[in-house]
Every structure is written in structure tokens, then in C-alpha cells.
Amino acid sequence: MNKDIEKILVTTEQLKDLTSRLGKQISKDFQGKTPIFIGLLKGCNPFLSDLLKEVTIPCEVDYMKVSSYVGTESKGSITIINDVTCNVKGRDIIIVDDIVDTGRTTALIKNLFEQRDAKSVTLCCMLDKPEGRVVDIDVKYIGMVVPKAFVVGYGLDFNELYRNLPYIGVLKKELYE
């Protein structure tokens, strides 16, 4: 285990299981449709890559880069750094993010795609931290619920580090306090 990790919350095996479960469920629910998966960079990677391998229906993939966090603090507003290149009008959109905490990012993104006349906007997050919720938001697909701790790994970072860990772990508090 990485020396900066206090404990592992989601093992590699559990990540494999949850991506498989979500991919199968989405394929079933979107049968007969061709959704566009929109991954929120950088945290959606590698979750989205693994999820896509489990999706058996025709689909498109696009990416968007927004910023809502500095260190371990949510800023409360988002800035679009890189927008999608696809036309979302009349399309079924599945927003894919690493974790939903306050819910602000996902709520703002959902709103944005609704304004762009998407046919439907569905949210899929690898992890959910319900104790951090500030905005009421319906995330249809959730990989796993985690307690209110700052977690890293498998796409999740702390100041750009730890995204490469093959598991999700709680970062030692002394590293950011």
C-alpha cells in the first residue's frame, strides 16, 4: 500500500465488480438507444474506460473538463476549461464523474446539458459521499457509497497526485491539515 494512504476503502476487485455491474445496468436501461457518455476530466479516468468495456449497446464518448476544487475544498461554482465537441441536442446524455460530494458539480453540469436541449441527462458516479451533500441531486448510477473522508486513487487526486493508484484509499490527514 502507498505510504500516504491510511486505509483502503475500495479494493481493485471491488472496482472491477462495480464497473461491471454499472455497465450491465446501463446497457439494460438504455437498450434501443445510443447514449453519449460524457466523462468529467480528469477524475472520470480510469473509471469511464473500465465502465465502457462493460457497455454492450451502441454509444458515443466525449469529455469535458471543469474545475470545482482547490486542494480539498469545493469552491461552489464551476468553470468550463474544455467543453465537449459533440452536439447534445436531442441526445441521451450520461454524465460520468468520479465522486459526488456536495452535489454542486453534478447539479451544474446536469443543468448545463438540459439547457443545451439534451433529450435526457442521467448521472453516473463511481463513488457517493452522501454526508457531504449540499444540493439535492438524483444520481441514478452509483458505484459505491463512502464515508465523509478525503479519498484518492483510481482517478481521484489530491493536488494532482495519486490518480494512478489501482484502489481507492483514505489519504492520511497530516498530508493536508
Ligand code: IMP
Ligand atoms: P462536489 O461538487 O462537491 O460534488 O464535488 C465533486 C468533485 O469534487 C468531484 O468530481 C471530485 O473531483 C472532487 N472531490 C470530491 N470529493 C473528493 C475526494 O474525496 N477526493 C478527491 N476529489 C474529490
Ligand code: MG
Ligand atoms: Mg472531478
